[in-house]
Amino acid sequence: MTNVQSLNPDHEPVFGDYIALMKPRVMSLVVFTAFVGLMAAPVSLHPVEAFAAILFIAIGAGASGALNMWWDADIDAVMRRTKLRPIPSGRTTPEAALSMGAALSGMSVVMLGLAANWHAAAWLAFTIFFYVVIYTIWLKRATPQNIVIGGAAGAFPPLIGWVAATGSVSIEAILMFALIFMWTPPHFWALALFMRSDYDDAKVPMLTVTHGRPSTRRHILAYAILQASLAVGLAFTSVGGLIYLLVTLVCNVIVVKDAVRIWRRDEVDAEADDFKVERSFFKFSLFYLFIHFFAILVETLLTPYGFGGWS
Amino acid sequence: MSFHIDSAVHKKRRSQNLGVAICLVLFIGLIMILSLVKLTNAGPVEGYDHAPRPTLTEGASE
Numbered sequence: 001m002t003n004v005q006s007l008n009p010d011h012e013p014v015f016g017d018y019i020a021l022m023k024p025r026v027m028s029l030v031v032f033t034a035f036v037g038l039m040a041a042p043v044s045l046h047p048v049e050a051f052a053a054i055l056f057i058a059i060g061a062g063a064s065g066a067l068n069m070w071w072d073a074d075i076d077a078v079m080r081r082t083k084l085r086p087i088p089s090g091r092t093t094p095e096a097a098l099s100m101g102a103a104l105s106g107m108s109v110v111m112l113g114l115a116a117n118w119h120a121a122a123w124l125a126f127t128i129f130f131y132v133v134i135y136t137i138w139l140k141r142a143t144p145q146n147i148v149i150g151g152a153a154g155a156f157p158p159l160i161g162w163v164a165a166t167g168s169v170s171i172e173a174i175l176m177f178a179l180i181f182m183w184t185p186p187h188f189w190a191l192a193l194f195m196r197s198d199y200d201d202a203k204v205p206m207l208t209v210t211h212g213r214p215s216t217r218r219h220i221l222a223y224a225i226l227q228a229s230l231a232v233g234l235a236f237t238s239v240g241g242l243i244y245l246l247v248t249l250v251c252n253v254i255v256v257k258d259a260v261r262i263w264r265r266d267e268v269d270a271e272a273d274d275f276k277v278e279r280s281f282f283k284f285s286l287f288y289l290f291i292h293f294f295a296i297l298v299e300t301l302l303t304p305y306g307f308g309g310w311s
Numbered sequence: 312m313s314f315h316i317d318s319a320v321h322k323k324r325r326s327q328n329l330g331v332a333i334c335l336v337l338f339i340g341l342i343m344i345l346s347l348v349k350l351t352n353a354g355p356v357e358g359y360d361h362a363p364r365p366t367l368t369e370g371a372s373e
Contacts, residue, residue, distance in 0.1 A: 012323035015330025048348045052341060115345055 013092045020086050021069055021097050022062025022104075029289065030061040030157045036293040037161030037176055040239040040300045045116065045165050052115035053164040057157055060108035060124045064131040064153070066101035070094045071136050075202040081195070101132075116164035123163055127156040141203070144210040151184025158293070175234045176296075182227035183289055186220040186259065190282040193217075193262075194275035217263045220281075224259035228252035231292060239296050241309045247295040251288055258284065 034057045038050055045053065069076065069087055077088035086092040105128050113121030131153035140146045155177045162173035192199055192208045193216060199206040207216045231252055235245040258281040265277060302308030 012320070012327075014326040016326070018327075018330070046348050046352060048344055052345050055341070 011091055013086075013096065017086045017091045018096075018100060021066040021092065021100060022059075023065035023069075024062075026065060026154070027058050027062050029154075031058045032290065033176070033180065033293050034058070034157035034161035034164075036297050036300075037158030037173065038165050039161075040172065040176075040296050041162045041165035042238065043166045049115055050165075053112060053120065054161070056108045056112040056115060057124060057160050057164070059104055060112070060128055061157065063101045063104035063108060064128045066097045066104070067128075067132045068136045070097035070101060071132070072140075073097075075141075075204060078201045079198045081198055112160075112164065117167050119167050120160050120164040123156060123160045127153055127160065130156075141205065144205045144207045146205065147185045147188045147207070151181050151188075154184060155180035172234070172237045172239045175230060175237060176239070176293075178230045179227065179234060179292065180289060182223055182230055183285065186223040186227065187282065187285040189216050189220050189223075190262070190278050190285065193270070193278045194282075213267060217265070221259045221263040224255050228256050234292075234296075236310075238309065239299065241299040241302075243302070243308070244292075244295040244299050247291060251291055254284060255281070255288065 031054055035054050038045065038053060044050075069085055072082075073085075073087040073094050076082035076085050082088065087094055087097060105125075109121050109125045109128070112124050131150070135146070135150045135153055139149050143149070158176040158180070159169065159173040162176070163169060189207055192206045193213065200209055207219060211219075231248045232245070234240055235248055258277060261277045262281060270278060299308040
């Protein structure tokens with residue numbers, strides 16, 4: 001972490017600036033996947049306990065987002081995608097992000113332990129530690145596999161939701177984790193292929209820079225195949241069913257087909273059509289997780305009426 | 312003695328203060344409801360100090 005510009009003297013931080021520190025868009029995915037993990041679990045919580053569990057998982061995710069913005073303020077300032085965040089734009093200070101992130105991290109872990117169970121709280125604490133210390137502080141600027149490692153942190157919420165309900169980890173929770181884990185790298189590598197200057201300017205070792213763009217294209221294909229295998233495998237567990245199987249087959253045919261097209265193209269082809277295939281892959285992957293987790297939710301909600309699941 | 316009120320700063324910080332106040336009230340409300348749910352679902356509470364617990368003695372006599 002290095003010093004960044006200080007607070008804009010004409011701007012008094014407003015409440016929304018502190019909300020922005022928590023990365024609300026990332027939080028929305030966390031809330032949704034944690035909610036599905038909790039709902040799909042075979043043990044049901046009281047609605048108030050379930051609401052509290054999801055809320056504290058979301059606050060934990062937001063706290064780690066604030067700590068990430070505190071540490072990464074210097075590189076956020078040079079990337080187009082992130083330079084309007086509260087710290088680089090001078091709307092709040094790195095110290096405020098650190099205080100808020102640390103306080104909310106502790107509060108969310110303790111409250112999740114009290115609202116649900118301490119096993120789920122331990123997973124939340126580990127997730128925050130993993131995202132902030134292992135990913136943000138240690139490995140993000142040290143290895144081109146940074147996206148793979150960061151993806152793991154973002155993959156924990158459905159597992160935490162499941163553990164909040166059941167008190168233990170199971171194959172379904174692990175597969176939901178693995179699906180998000182495998183989805184993250186090709187999603188960001190496709191972005192890096194057509195937003196090339198951003199990560200270069202920030203000196204973040206993206207695969208596109210360290211191993212070259214042809215290697216990145218091969219990586220996208222390999223991860224897309226693994227992602228598809230895991231997504232289809234999830235269909236044959238207790239959270240899957242016929243509806244989920246059909247949805248995942250359609251989605252993964254699209255993903256693997258686009259990944260093969262990305263793998264077969266070179267830079268001349270890509271630049272000729274302004275990275276049309278890479279952009280299409282990225283846009284579809286924005287909806288990919290939502291569609292999958294929504295299908296799991298539909299299976300869960302239909303099960304009491306005899307339609308969901310395999311039974 | 313009267314307090315000097317810097318109205319410009321107070322106005323600028325109104326959103327911040329209001330947001331924090333609302334969050335705290337909601338947090339307290341959630342803790343209250345959560346406590347109520349936990350206590351309601353915890354089964355019968357046995358408030359017997361320095362005395363044998365009725366359920367234990369009932370179990371022993373059977």
